[in-house]
Amino acid sequence: MELAGLGLGQLALVFGGAGLATLALYLLKLRRRQVRVPFVRLWASATEQAQSSQLFSSLKHWLSFLLALSIVALLSLALGDPRPARSSVERHARLLLVDASVTMQALDAGRPRLGEALERARAEIEALEPGEPMLLAQVDGSVTPLTALTDDRDALLAALDQVQGSDLPLAPEAALGFARNLLAGQSHAELVWISDFIGLGTVDPTAPLARDGIALRRIVVGGPGRNVGVSAFAVRRYPLDKSRSQAFVELHNGGDRPERVELDVLADERVIEHQSLDLPAHGRAQRVFDALAGADRRVRAHVRLADGTADALAVDDRAVALLPERRRARVLAVSDGNLYLEAALLLDEYLEVHTQRPAAYRPGHGADYDVVIFDRFVPDEPPQLPSIYLAPEGHDGFPFPVKGVLDRPYFAAIERSDPLLRFIALDDVNIGHALQLEPQPGDRVLGRSDSGPPLLLRASRAGVPLLALAFDVRDSDLPLRVAWPVLIIGMIDALAGTDAAYLDTERVGERVSVRLPAGASEAELRFADGRRSRQPAAAASVQVQATRAGFVSVRAAGAEQLLAFNLRPETPRSVAPATPSQAAAAPAAPAARGPARWLRRQPPWLWLVAAVALLLALEWLSYQRRWTL
């Protein structure tokens, strides 16, 4: 034992003083009342009995004194706040890691696995000895500390309520790294890890921890179960015919037996495709749905067991995807006649194309169009509309100064990261001649010729975006390639904002940068689990990181952008906990419940005081009945 309150000397002083006072009071002889009796003989026997019990009376007196002294001693000792000495109890510095990763959402015989883990964690906290520090953290795709290193059980228990399941797979390296950083060098360091240990893979946590002198205690929760799910889902419009789209679904079976499943593809909560299929044990199956009828912007895939029972993990039974919006664009083509251009524009039924001769073009024409295409013609007064210039031999340096002519150039460098050039190959396009355009500061060269000048570039003049091709397509073999219609339609989409390019499905846990509309200073984020948050814009964008799969809405300046988050591909498909060889189970601390839990948590001084209170009550009764003096 050791004293956390008064020191030994102080206690001796208190006890000595109070003890002496008690002794003094007991040394005083209580002055008794003199009683006159009428007949001495009548009281003679009583006097004789009193003389015979004098010894017992004296003993009772000193026993009463000892009782009083013990009360003083107990109270004095309580002032010392005695606690188990550090030398007699190994004070562990503990890190309690609670796995909140995606597989912890599994139901084991109807009971949430995470709930079981929290119960075990609660038992560990209850078993904490006073003075033993513990840090509570949850681990999923990363480690989230929920408390500081503390022995305050109330704070730890309160923090346990903050553990929230996520859709991220377990990241054992992150957990081990955090444990090593925190506990290395601490005496009696221990990592208590409560998990199903799915996703531990080949990571052996024991050796690296042992090197840092950290003991590992693993508490395995969960059991095997049936699980099917959607491991990949995406919807995509065709590059040319954007009215059509295709959906790709990959299903998996993480269980040990084949399963028959029902797959639904839903748009706007309405089933638009349905299929029954068999999945082999621990197998996968892929399905492609062509020309989705009635596909809305938000599309979902949902799989369920055909026998109507629910599988263990519900979160992977669903996946979401976004289909890019499509709207009709009005295009004005100002050309002397270019069959290749007209033919290419006819390929997209979502384009409403009007043609006009350059001679008939007047400033102000095309005000109600989305895009104007100038084919080998540059107007005197450029329109305040997004424009495409083909071989723009302009004047007064608009849109670009022309420095000469390039003879037989070819695309030597292409900005492949630009969405415009994602599906097309321009490397081997043969070009007769091209204008030597001089880009202006801020212009972005998308395709550069072998000698350096640009062949394709993106620019902005007076705030109006434009794209330019430095050569006449008829002086090249570009129109003979499939790349030509894809390029010109892509240019229109890029300028008209009707780009129906594939929208990537994001992965939970990854940070996605979302560009906000001009002037937006903050964005409101609404996550799939209903959580909302406001985020200030930085560099005209916000960073979005979702831990739950589903749609995330980003609202800013009155506009809404949607993001689709799905589970990560490495998400475990089986819900069976790691085998004993991978994660040797350790017994959890015995769970104290109810009054036992309360009693266990009380410090020793409290017991001393309670004992004194009880003694005082009993002593009061015994005194009043003269059993004690």
Next chain:
Amino acid sequence: VSRRELVALLGALLLSAACVTALYLWLLPLTPRLVLFGAIHELRSPAAGALLGLWPLLGWGLLVSLADLPLLQRLLSLGARGSLLAVLALALAQPSRISDATRVSAVVLVDVSDSITDADLGRAQRWLQAAQARAAGQELQVVTFAAHARVLRPTDAGALPPLRRHGPEHGGGAASDLQAALQLSYGLFAPGQLRHAVLLSDGLETHGDVLAEAGRAASLGVRVGTLALQAGRPAELALRALELPDRIMVGRTFPVRVRVFASRPGKARLRLYQDAALNALDPLRELDLPEGETELRFESVVRIAGRVSYRARLEPLAEDHFASNNEVSATAVVPGKPSVLLVDGEPARATALAQALAVGEYAVDLRGPAALPRTLAELERHDFFILSDVAADQLSGAQMELIERYVRDLGGGFLMAGGEHSFGLGGYQNTRLERLLPVRMDSDRRRDEHSLALALVIDSSGSMAGPKLELAKEAARATAELLGPDDSLGVIGFSGRPERMVRMQSARNRVKIESSIGQLAAQGGTAIVPALEMAFQDLLSTRARIKHVILLTDGVSQESGLTELAGAMRSEAITVSSVGLGGDVNRSLLQNVANQGGGRAYFTNDPHNVPRIFMRETTAVSRSSVVEELIEAHLAEPADFLKGIELGHAPLLRGYVATQLAPRPAQAILVSDLGEPLLARGRVGLGWALAWTPDVKARWSADWLRWSQFARFWGQLVREHMRARPLRELGMGATLVDGEARLSLDALDQDDSFMNGLDSRVRVEGPAGFEPVTLPLQQVAPGRYLARVRLPIHGAYTFAAEHRRDGQLLATSRAQLGHPYPPEYDPRPPDLERLTRLAELGGGSALATPEALFEPGAQRLESRTPLWPWLVGLAIGLFLLDLLLRRVRLFDRDFRSESRGGFR
């Protein structure tokens, strides 16, 4: 005790129990807070107040009291005991006074990553010392961090140890994880104290997201301040990027752009390498760099299509902090005609085949044996490799291994063409290439041909001691193995004098011969003439159609009469070849001996070549593997590449090197009249190995060179067996994120449809030390495939993907990615904005000072001061008062009120 009293006692006990229970249930859910004396007080366990339920019991005690005290004193005693119980109940309720904590527990997080200069580390150390001086008994912990975070433990004396950078055992300094450091601090704060963390860093983080962590820190009550370490940044020169054009054409010059960063003006030298050699057109620049980024343009040209790597290396001529960012590389794939590498022993005589192939669709690279590729990357740039009339001793073992890997792993086509130095004549028996080729070189023809008497004259002087002599013995044994039963062999060792180790005898006695060869020992000087005379005498007395001497020496001899002796032997139809081993031999003398003796002279510095030279010489001198007569090529097995070739009208060949067809799966396509292979092929791994036993020159194929279908024959042969060319190239992108390559492929068919269900695999190759890996590309959307791979080593990586469906190759993709050096070494200025933002979010100052470290500021944290010790002390006092009231008669000391006595 009367029954009435017992009932009363029972009643009092029940009443007390009821009171205790009622009070407990009433008080249990309460967490009362009271303002007393201007301070907030809280009861942690108010349910302990249930103890007051014992008061009825005390009252009953008074009612039945036998104490001989006045009523007033008894009532006072009851009051004292009741108060005592109340005080104890209050103590058990654990009251505490709540006030704002003023003590600060501080954790200082010091960035010791490589981007922090020594000067800044010194500054951080001084800052810490100043903070420690102001700690005044308050908690101060220090964490150092780079890739990992570590707690810096104080010394036993409580002093702060010096800041040190992290060694490899702690993750090294090539990364900065500010978030991990901040997370670690949560475990270090003392309980019940204000939590202050200060980050001393340049704000450049390579892992984690410290800004995201700042919110969590705030929720845990941690105030985060920062201090930018930015003083005295050193001069830094770095290569930022090496950019190649997307499209490189064979033979056309193109620019290679290198971006160089200098934090201050400085001089440097930059070398540009193309593959292993300096870039021929523009190899070196002396740079006088201004501050900032400079783009340099180098001219380069690629002569052969295929994979080409560029590497730029900066040699600073001024101060430079990091060496790791002085090298950058990139790789490109140069499209072009299929490339054929033709290596011939005499390139000038092999032009006919080169021209025939070049007229067709091939880019032919004709070289001599000295220019044989030495790296797989060099060989990989060719689609077909013809090795014509080059002896085995011209290739190192490593080069033979390269050829095998080229065929087996890379799917290249390899053909060995015949000639005086090919197949067995070239010494390829028992080599790696013989195992690769579809023919074996121990032709049965030798047995029924002529006999050979061979004398090996081997230098056994002291200088031959060690591996030289052992390899010479091995060569002699191999020669004995090679000879037929009708051949004869003698071995003469010589030092100061000759010694007949093996008398001239039939090669049939192999065991005896090999045993005798083993007795050859190194000793003495070098005297060649007596030994050669002994061999001369032995051969004169031996009956054989061919008589030959192989002389091996490593010595410097100026003996007179040697060349004359060789001439005399020649006149007796005895030929002499010489082998010079090492750099000290008299080359001209040995060359003269070979010339006069009608043989060949060989020189090598590598003793390991000796066995191969002996075998080659033995095979050559016996001429047993050569068939020199007019031969008609007969079709043995049909092959696709022969379609349209009218073999029946093919001219006759004039000779070939005799071989035997290797076991299946080797196929003989063309055979001689004797059924021996003229053209054979066999699948080896991913590629083909072929043997053309006639030559491709004017000696044995003179009439074929003039044949109208010669070019077509070779063109079709090469096309069928060269490395497979993909049908289509699908665009694959590669980006680098957190040391991981992310590959994305968009597979679109010609008809605007998505290519789904592809079996796509990508092979990742990287710099030296990176073990190539092949991994699948997973389909994630219609026509979209993704893969990720960690790049553990810095350098240039290439990604080659093959896309199959039902096992059939449909398309390929290629991508390159540079991972030049860790982001930690990227010469960026300190990220002050991040540090400022972190301080904003963390509620601290961006200019943290040691003085402010322990100032509570506006931060509030409730501190609880327990009051129970005071109450326990009070209880002791009350108990003594209680005792006094019971032990000392305070009232009615004269017993005047007798009638109110306690006795009943």
